[in-house]
Amino acid sequence: xxxxxxxxxxxxxxxxxxxxVTCSQNMNHExxxxxxxxxxxxxxxxxxxMNVEATDKGDVPEGYKVSRKEKRNFPLILESPSPNQTSxxxxxxxPDRPSYNEQFFGPGTRLTVL
Amino acid sequence: KNEVEQSxxxxxxxxxEFITINCSYSxxxxxxxxxxxxxxxxxVSLFMxxxxxxxxxxxxxxxxxxxxxxxxxxxxxxxxxxxxxICAVIKPETSGSRLTFGEGTQLTVNP
Numbered sequence: 032x033x034x035x036x037x038x039x040x041x042x043x044x045x046x047x048x049x050x051x052v053t054c055s056q057n058m059n060h061e062x063x064x065x066x067x068x069x070x071x072x073x074x075x076x077x078x079x080x081m082n083v084e085a086t087d088k089g090d091v092p093e094g095y096k097v098s099r100k101e102k103r104n105f106p107l108i109l110e111s112p113s114p115n116q117t118s119x120x121x122x123x124x125x126p127d128r129p130s131y132n133e134q135f136f137g138p139g140t141r142l143t144v145l
Numbered sequence: 146k147n148e149v150e151q152s153x154x155x156x157x158x159x160x161x162e163f164i165t166i167n168c169s170y171s172x173x174x175x176x177x178x179x180x181x182x183x184x185x186x187x188x189v190s191l192f193m194x195x196x197x198x199x200x201x202x203x204x205x206x207x208x209x210x211x212x213x214x215x216x217x218x219x220x221x222x223x224x225x226x227x228x229x230x231i232c233a234v235i236k237p238e239t240s241g242s243r244l245t246f247g248e249g250t251q252l253t254v255n256p
Contacts, residue, residue, distance in 0.1 A: 129235055
């Protein structure tokens, strides 16, 4: 089944404890992206990747890192999480950039930072 | 002011009604997406538009580039259409790579 998977789906952690949210797609998509969703602010783009070893900042990259060592995986790394990173996170992928293609979204990861 | 504005913010309809959700944007765009977020939180892409009109089942999306406006129409609405509908635009200066989202329209369809 063609899908985007994220793990974990739910995570409660404490300030400063490094964490990684994994994202994987099995559709051989070139483009992958991370978004966060907050009440009153909607969805905002964190980072995106056009291809392996090609990543770039979105609108809210501060406090996050990403890597794209393999085409299928695009992990989101929070080196020192803070409470303002409590949010619902979505990974998405598409065959090419979103000006050409619809995006496929993962199920979301709900992160709480205490 | 947000670059992407949706209206209405909340919409309640009776089953069978024709529904329109609007998206206005203040910047030049290369494409526009309509997304549906289910009550459980999952997001599904409905349409990607750069001009004209697209139809899929009971859903129709239109865009008027000159007026910087897009509409999502739902014909013969059903309670299962209850969801948040989100508009997102891609600005050409981002090389088609970055999305800017509206805040969403919460639709409730009552039986």
